[in-house]
Amino acid sequence: MKANKFDFDVAVLGGGSAGMAAALKASENGVSVVLIEREDRLGGILNQCIHNGFGLNYFKEELTGPEYAGRFAKKVNESNIKVLLNTTVTKIEDGYTLTLLSKNGLKKLKVKSIILSMGCRERPAGAISLCGTRPAGIISAGSAQKMINIYGKMIGKKIVIVGSGDIGLIMARRLHFEGAQVLGVYEILPHPSGLKRNISQCLTDYNIPLHLSKTVVEVVGKDRVEGVYVAPVNKDFSFDFSKKEFIPCDTVVLSIGLTPENDLAQELVQPNNITGGAIVDEYLQTSKLGIFSCGNVLHVHDIVDNVTKESERAGENCAKFVKGELNISNPLSIKNGPGVRYVNPQTYYKGDGILNVNFRVSNIFENANIVIKNNGKELRKIQKRILLPAEMETVVIAKKDLTGEVEISIE
Ligand SMILES: Cc1cc2nc3c(=O)[nH]c(=O)nc-3n(C[C@H](O)[C@H](O)[C@H](O)COP(=O)(O)OP(=O)(O)OC[C@H]3O[C@@H](n4cnc5c(N)ncnc54)[C@H](O)[C@@H]3O)c2cc1C
Secondary structure, three states: OOOOOOOEEEEEEOOOHHHHHHHHHHHHOOOOEEEEOOOOOOOHHHHHOOOEEEOOOOOOOOEEHHHHHHHHHHHHHHOOOEEEOOOEEEEEEOOOEEEEEEOOEEEEEEEEEEEEOOOEEEOOHHHHOOOEOOOEOEEEHHHHHHHHHOOOOOOOOEEEEEOOOHHHHHHHHHHHHOOOEEEEEEEOOOOOOOOHHHHHHHHHHHOOOEEEOEEEEEEEOOOEOOEEEEEEEOOOOOEOHHHOEEEEOOEEEEOOOEEEOOHHHOOOOOEOOOOOOEOOEOOOEOOOOOEEEOHHHOOOOOOHHHHHHHHHHHHHHHHHHHOOOOOOOOOEEEEEOOOEEEEEOOEEOOOOOEEEEEEEEOOOEEEEEEEEEEOOEEEEEEEEEEEOOOOOEEEEEEHHHOOOOEEEEEO
């Protein structure tokens, strides 16, 4: 297993919407690209999202997940990009040497640069220390979606959903369509975790109750789930067991958050402890020169259109890196101020052009201002009727207006 000099200029790890967009942009910019996907087809999570609501921004059309993915997969297949399916990247060594595992065994690949686009995974029951027994019938929302939409298998009849993330909301509606009784969505926080449009289109429209500040405190059942105890959640996140009630059900669906699938790069690049992804500069380059990150492996996105746009920037910048055209001297920091949970990217460089900063607020804010500061002085205020932690915000700043540290906060 001896690596060649350079097999490709760019290796894109993961063939979901992020990987396909990044690979296409890099290839369009004249560098050789290999796109590596562990599944037997391109598309990633979109392949199991058969509902519509994708592409409103990017294509100005409402598409299903497979339709959105299909448009990019077609372009990839018509391009010069080398696609390796059924191939898992198991290791990144010396920065740019990849170990690939496929049915043909192990292979090493040496590249000049890497784009990380491995998506994210669901948090399991252990992540919330779910109490009680572990019978059959506890399933994550994404697995439930795969069982129903890909394998055509129903998962239960009387369902309780833990957490109000978007996948849980979408699955509440899907399970209702499939004839299950969806008894309620229980959210530990005082506000929903999913998008407003999903609350109304997936719960309200079908009379599925959403219980805020209430959660499942115990699962009951030996072979199969027989029910759950739910209890109100106090302001300090303790549970009010005096008001605990039993809900008979046969299935518990967990929709308790996503976390970037960043393990491969964990030791190579500086991690962002809030997002679970990597720290990146405005080019989406990580702390390791030539390694870029985009899509859900960088930070969990709510809509795919943003994933595509971000990943196209990563692909274009990666091609510039290969061609030695990226200016990366004297990084200046971009920070989150009061009311902002995280910003992305965390650094920028002086110059012309525009700076896109994505961020999430830490709480619900009504009639608030997004405040952009440059070097401690207010640069701009943007009025907002409502800001929600579930919805990613973006500010676009002209770089010519910036001279030092940028801070984004909420007033
Ligand atoms: C249930 C659900 C519903 C959604 N609904 C909407 C919606 O209505 N509208 C909307 O706009 N957005 C929606 N989204 C969001 C959007 O679809 C995602 O944010 C986006 O598709 C993520 O793209 P990605 O490429 O970052 O990740 P993924 O699609 O997860 O792709 C990552 C890929 O990397 C591969 N991979 C991982 N590790 C390796 C490895 N080591 N080697 C090789 N390959 C690897 C995986 O197999 C996968 O194919 C939804 C998301 C989910 C999960």
